[in-house]
Amino acid sequence: MRYVTLITLVYIAYSCSSSNKRTQLTQSEALVSDWYGKEIRMVEGLPCRVLGNDTLVGDMFSKPCKILVYVDSIGCTPCRLQLPEWKALLEEMKPVHDRVSVLFVFQPQNIEELDMLFLRYGVRTPYFQDEDEKFKKVNSFPGDMSSQVFLLDKDNRVVLVGRPVGNKKLWKLYREQITSILDLPKGLWPEEKRDTNQ
Template identity: 35%
Template sequence: MKVLFTILSLFCLLCSCKESEKEKIARLVREWDGKEISFPSHSVFTIQGKDTIDFSFADAEYKIVTYVDSVGCTSCKLQLPRWKEFMHEVDSLAQGKVPFVFYFHPKDVKELRYITRRDAFTYPVCFDEKDDFNALNRFPGEMTFQSFLLNRENKVIAIGNPVYNPKVKELYLQRLTNGKMPSSAVAMTDVSVNTANMDFGTFPQSEKQEYKFVLTNEGNNLLVIQDVTTSCGCTKVSYSKEPVRPGASLELTVTYEAEEKGHFNKMITVYCNTKASPLRLMIAGNAK
């Protein structure tokens, strides 16, 4: 079972990556498969950084653990609304028996409190100001490999961020339901994009920017958009959820609202039933 699971993990992670990334991902899977995660002996969990709560997860058959470091945009990394959606889905399948363990190493505690309040995130979180959790485990530096599915012995049985990659999400759900979760696999097709990069140039910070990326189904099967993620909360994407017929096109409307002045580069990641998935689209500009 362990060998089979490792193969499945590799397949789900590798099938959407460039050749240059495959060796790194394979190495990470090998390094972390079966590795025991250690937890600090005195972790304080709170609700939105205020109310301390007695949070125990030691006896759970499975647990999902996420560490977020202090590098870069905190709001972009947290993606709390997406975590809430995933948590609701897991709770529905597992009758609320799978705890989610969040360790956030904040660069600004006040900002982190604000974000959890803004996103109405009322699940226990450890604000790990001294970064003790990472000191014990030395997690990978890439955000996508700082989430884990653990068994009762706190050993890793899956690695990857389920809110950023639908294939990893499916892998987690399959494992949590002992393979009873129906697979979302669909027939593959081909897709073309009008452009992968859009530069808005220089514009006033107060002005909302919008662009429509056009995806055209070049294959013989339906094109299915499985998920779309963004690298920052200031970037929103809207699109039709209907499958796209061969020869037809789909518009991804990307809206950017600058939270601060300066140059920016933001990524939109599109997961779909193509060999090139995920598609990575970029927007750039200078808000003044």
């Protein structure tokens, strides 16, 4: 009888965990479905900084391809941002940096902490402050969306949704889409160069 009870408990625990994973997947699928093809509207006048200094942006919003990283003020910004990993991806993107913008938009509680984070890791990419949640409101970001990454085309329409940091498969998909959007030759990305040299 004890074995039957034990087997039943294991089965119930497994069923609950599988159901929970399905719910998470369904939520992820719904997020992608809701945002795919949607236009992200840029907000003029957002304060912009580079390495702790105010700066003006040039053509970042008009490039044919953009990666938008949106992080609100809830929780641990450094934990969710994963700036060292982004620095590695930015390094990989050097061959296309003149045609792809990476737009970091934050709702910072403490701009000095954000400045120190970018300074510590030497990330020279501009970052924007969404102080009054204008960017969040104009794009109807849900209140529970604490952090999200979008790949946008030239019309600022969402092509991909998801954080490529720490996810090699998703980062490969980002690279493929960027290559397609920009009509680039194969072998441009560092990983592709290694594959063709073998």
